[in-house]
Amino acid sequence: MLKQALVIFSILPLTAMAAPVVEGVYVSGTNKRVHLSSFEYEGAKHYELFLANMIGDSSFVIASKAKPIQDGSTVIFTVPESGYLDYQSNLGCRVEVDFLSNEIQLRNLSNCTSTERAFNGSYVYSKQSSIVPKKYQGAWGECQYPKSSREQAFLSENKGSSNGTQRFDVIKVDPISSNELNVIGAFYYEADPVIHTINYKYLPDKSVRIKADWNDNSSIYKKCRD
Numbered sequence: 001m002l003k004q005a006l007v008i009f010s011i012l013p014l015t016a017m018a019a020p021v022v023e024g025v026y027v028s029g030t031n032k033r034v035h036l037s038s039f040e041y042e043g044a045k046h047y048e049l050f051l052a053n054m055i056g057d058s059s060f061v062i063a064s065k066a067k068p069i070q071d072g073s074t075v076i077f078t079v080p081e082s083g084y085l086d087y088q089s090n091l092g093c094r095v096e097v098d099f100l101s102n103e104i105q106l107r108n109l110s111n112c113t114s115t116e117r118a119f120n121g122s123y124v125y126s127k128q129s130s131i132v133p134k135k136y137q138g139a140w141g142e143c144q145y146p147k148s149s150r151e152q153a154f155l156s157e158n159k160g161s162s163n164g165t166q167r168f169d170v171i172k173v174d175p176i177s178s179n180e181l182n183v184i185g186a187f188y189y190e191a192d193p194v195i196h197t198i199n200y201k202y203l204p205d206k207s208v209r210i211k212a213d214w215n216d217n218s219s220i221y222k223k224c225r226d
Contacts, residue, residue, distance in 0.1 A: 020068045021099045024130030026123035050186040051119045140221035
């Protein structure tokens with residue numbers, strides 16, 4: 001009996017521990033999406049929420065935490081001040097976010113515009129929208145240079161680029177066929193949140209042709225061996 005009690009006691013702390021929130025894309029219905037990501041800076045964890053729908057409305061809010069956000073937490077995100085704009089109608093907009101297991105709930109608290117208010121509601125994590133198929137990930141182009149000096153890979157698990165420098169957060173992965181897909185990404189460019197689509201297509205020689213919706217030209221990249 002004592003042995004059983006010790007076993008139960010030993011597993012209680014493990015089951016009681018909250019898990020870190022899952023980063024990636026959370027969806028509500030067919031249009032509204034929220035992309036959650038984080039980065040480390042000066043000893044603190046900084047979280048970013050990109051609010052976007054499929055008709056072009058978007059916003060961007062941030063929060064800083066000393067420790068990673070756990071499931072069960074409630075965190076206030078705010079719209080950051082921009083150095084590019086003299087006037088921001090949504091400056092200081094506060095969005096309250098409840099983090100549940102694979103679900104987040106958004107509520108606007110103050111100073112928000114109709115854009116932010118439109119994203120009130122519940123969102124569920126979508127692995128399909130968060131993860132780019134592995135065949136498209138990796139180092140492409142500039143293979144003649146050493147790996148250490150190449151530009152970043154133009155597509156990773158959840159971030160992409162048309163040329164290795166123009167980063168965007170993936171908010172939707174839309175396969176067209178087994179060798180072609182559209183990746184919709186969210187940019188934060190000079191205080192202007194924008195949504196763009198890049199098409200990736202495998203060619204018979206196993207190179208990939210990419211074409212972004214902001215450019216009439218396409219580019220072809222070969223995958224590096226290392």
